Amino acid sequence: MAEVLVYVDHVDGAVRKPTLELLTLARRIGEPVAVALGSGAENTAAALAEHGAVKVLTHDAAEYADYLVVPKVDALQAAYEAVSPAAVLVPSSAEGKEIAARLAVRIGSGIITDATDLEAGDEGPVATQSAFAASFTTKSRVAKGTPVITVKPNSAAVEAAPAAGAVEALAVAFSDKATGTKVTARTPRESTGRPELTEAAIVVSGGRGVNGAENFSIIENLADSLGAAVGASRAAVDAGWYPHTNQVGQTGKSVSPQLYIASGISGAIQHRAGMQTSKTIVAINKDAEAPIFDLVDYGVVGDLFDVVPQLTEEIKTRKG
Amino acid sequence: MSLRIVVTVKYVPDATGDRHFADDLTVDRDDVDGLLSELDEYAVEQALQIAEDADDAEITVLTVGPEDAKDALRKALSMGADKAIHVEDDDLHGTDAIGTSLVLAKAIEKAGFDLVVSGMASTDGTAGIVPALLAERLGVPQVTLLSEVSVEDGVVKGRRDGDSASEQLEASLPAVVSVTDQSGEARYPSFKGIMVAKKKPVQSWDLSDLDIEADEVGLGGSWTKVDSATERPARTAGTIVKDEGEGGKQLAEFLAGQKFI
Numbered sequence: 001m002a003e004v005l006v007y008v009d010h011v012d013g014a015v016r017k018p019t020l021e022l023l024t025l026a027r028r029i030g031e032p033v034a035v036a037l038g039s040g041a042e043n044t045a046a047a048l049a050e051h052g053a054v055k056v057l058t059h060d061a062a063e064y065a066d067y068l069v070v071p072k073v074d075a076l077q078a079a080y081e082a083v084s085p086a087a088v089l090v091p092s093s094a095e096g097k098e099i100a101a102r103l104a105v106r107i108g109s110g111i112i113t114d115a116t117d118l119e120a121g122d123e124g125p126v127a128t129q130s131a132f133a134a135s136f137t138t139k140s141r142v143a144k145g146t147p148v149i150t151v152k153p154n155s156a157a158v159e160a161a162p163a164a165g166a167v168e169a170l171a172v173a174f175s176d177k178a179t180g181t182k183v184t185a186r187t188p189r190e191s192t193g194r195p196e197l198t199e200a201a202i203v204v205s206g207g208r209g210v211n212g213a214e215n216f217s218i219i220e221n222l223a224d225s226l227g228a229a230v231g232a233s234r235a236a237v238d239a240g241w242y243p244h245t246n247q248v249g250q251t252g253k254s255v256s257p258q259l260y261i262a263s264g265i266s267g268a269i270q271h272r273a274g275m276q277t278s279k280t281i282v283a284i285n286k287d288a289e290a291p292i293f294d295l296v297d298y299g300v301v302g303d304l305f306d307v308v309p310q311l312t313e314e315i316k317t318r319k320g
Numbered sequence: 321m322s323l324r325i326v327v328t329v330k331y332v333p334d335a336t337g338d339r340h341f342a343d344d345l346t347v348d349r350d351d352v353d354g355l356l357s358e359l360d361e362y363a364v365e366q367a368l369q370i371a372e373d374a375d376d377a378e379i380t381v382l383t384v385g386p387e388d389a390k391d392a393l394r395k396a397l398s399m400g401a402d403k404a405i406h407v408e409d410d411d412l413h414g415t416d417a418i419g420t421s422l423v424l425a426k427a428i429e430k431a432g433f434d435l436v437v438s439g440m441a442s443t444d445g446t447a448g449i450v451p452a453l454l455a456e457r458l459g460v461p462q463v464t465l466l467s468e469v470s471v472e473d474g475v476v477k478g479r480r481d482g483d484s485a486s487e488q489l490e491a492s493l494p495a496v497v498s499v500t501d502q503s504g505e506a507r508y509p510s511f512k513g514i515m516v517a518k519k520k521p522v523q524s525w526d527l528s529d530l531d532i533e534a535d536e537v538g539l540g541g542s543w544t545k546v547d548s549a550t551e552r553p554a555r556t557a558g559t560i561v562k563d564e565g566e567g568g569k570q571l572a573e574f575l576a577g578q579k580f581i
Binding site: 011068069070073093094095097098100101102104105106109110111112113114126130131132133134135136137138139140141142143144145177180181182183184185186187188189196198202226244245250251254258259269270273280281282284288293294295296297298299300301302303306307308309310311312313314315318319 | 335336339340341345358359416417418421440443444446447448449451452453455456457459460461462463464465467477480481482483484485486487488489490491492495500501502542543544545546547548549550551552555558559560561562563565566567568569570571572574575576578580581
């Protein structure tokens with residue numbers, strides 16, 4: 001069976017959920033061979049084996065942390081040359097897409113980004129993507145070279161499928177260009193204890209209607225009652241009420257959770273671009289004419305300062 | 321010595337229009353107005369600020385696209401860019417990201433550059449990979465997804481705000497930079513800027529000017545193939561209730577019914 005390279009997104013050996021989803025999708029088109037780089041790479045092996053990796057190629061060097069992107073491209077290229085895979089799959093993070101793109105040029109291949117599904121086809125893997133603020137669904141494939149495909153979080157349910165997961169050291173020779181962009185300082189983002197926005201099963205977002213940074217606690221309380229991530233519209237971010245890293249929309253993050261709750265968000269096309277593929281959509285807005293209500297499975301026309309706290313209390317009561 | 325800045329921009333269909341695909345599954349540009357991609361306005365703005373801080377700098381704005389794409393160049397010129405290059409060729413129709421990066425890289429090399437500035441992504445394709453592709457093809461450092469950028473003494477510095485950390489980056493010129501919508505509000509063209517822009521030079525290059533063969537680009541030469549594009553079925557109308565004191569409880573009931581609680 002053909003081997004499929006899967007690039008592993010991990011934090012000090014803790015594998016992030018989108019990579020486990022990727023292993024599930026990879027098994028549809030071949031045998032997953034995982035590539036884990038940087039600090040703690042070897043510690044990823046158990047989780048990767050549990051989810052279907054037949055082999056785990058690992059390599060650690062200071063270059064991965066000290067320089068931007070290119071050392072990882074060099075390593076993924078080394079893995080590509082060692083394995084000759086039928087496809088290369090990478091999580092669709094900002095960095096993941098950059099790594100995948102540069103690899104594609106190097107190996108003379110086409111690239112598909114932000115796939116939301118993947119299946120085997122007669123002429124190679126077929127990727128589903130959404131286009132134009134999720135108003136269209138396309139099916140595409142790579143026509144030249146070895147398919148390089150990046151896949152969005154929440155594109156598949158994680159399935160366990162124990163495999164050998166034998167750890168092998170990957171030999172990597174860094175290119176001259178690897179040290180071109182130096183990372184001179186790194187400030188880790190403070191953990192909120194909430195799920196990562198792009199990976200969360202439930203996202204609760206606030207917009208212009210929240211009317212002030214101090215009021216975002218209402219949105220956070222609702223999120224916490226549901227174990228959800230917090231999102232914000234561009235209007236709320238531009239007003240300085242919530243960090244840009246939580247922005248949902250065309251210029252922020254694209255989310256596709258099981259449940260999306262929009263509070264005080266009118267639903268401009270730029271916001272819809274980032275959340276329209278959510279499975280169930282709920283909105284709370286004073287304006288009955290707000291375009292967000294065209295998308296919802298359930299909408300409440302009302303003041304979020306009344307509705308959201310009542311909803312939060314009711315959820316807490318029901319959860320006991 | 322003059323700092324040569326090339327800003328890559330894209331002419332995109334207006335997101336508020338009725339965007340759809342043409343019969344050949346490329347983006348239909350006939351039925352919807354086009355404009356300079358909003359995310360590229362931030363690139364033009366940062367290029368202008370970098371040029372203002374330099375002793376001597378020249379900004380060339382570059383696009384690959386059909387005849388109408390000149391509108392995007394004019395907008396950038398009216399904001400303050402010095403000159404423009406339009407790569408236009410019938411054989412470019414349907415070119416994908418890898419092909420576009422080839423054309424852009426050849427044009428950037430022909431124009432000459434110390435710094436390339438791009439937006440973080442286009443507002444139509446939204447992949448966000450062209451800046452990295454350009455760095456790879458040009459063989460220069462990528463300093464991408466910056467919310468802050470500055471250039472001094474041949475070194476570009478910037479801040480990249482990622483999911484798990486905020487990083488300070490540094491690279492020697494020449495380099496490729498991309499900036500986010502957090503880099504700073506883009507200026508509006510002044511009336512004077514618009515009038516002056518009409519007299520600024522716009523060069524037109526085609527594939528032969530860049531030594532690119534027709535089969536390396538376009539729909540036929542594309543590295544990817546779109547097999548189908550289907551309009552998402554309209555959502556069935558949801559339940560909408562008016563809050564008369566029990567809106568939160570009613571919503572909780574709905575969420576419980578859907579097994580979210």
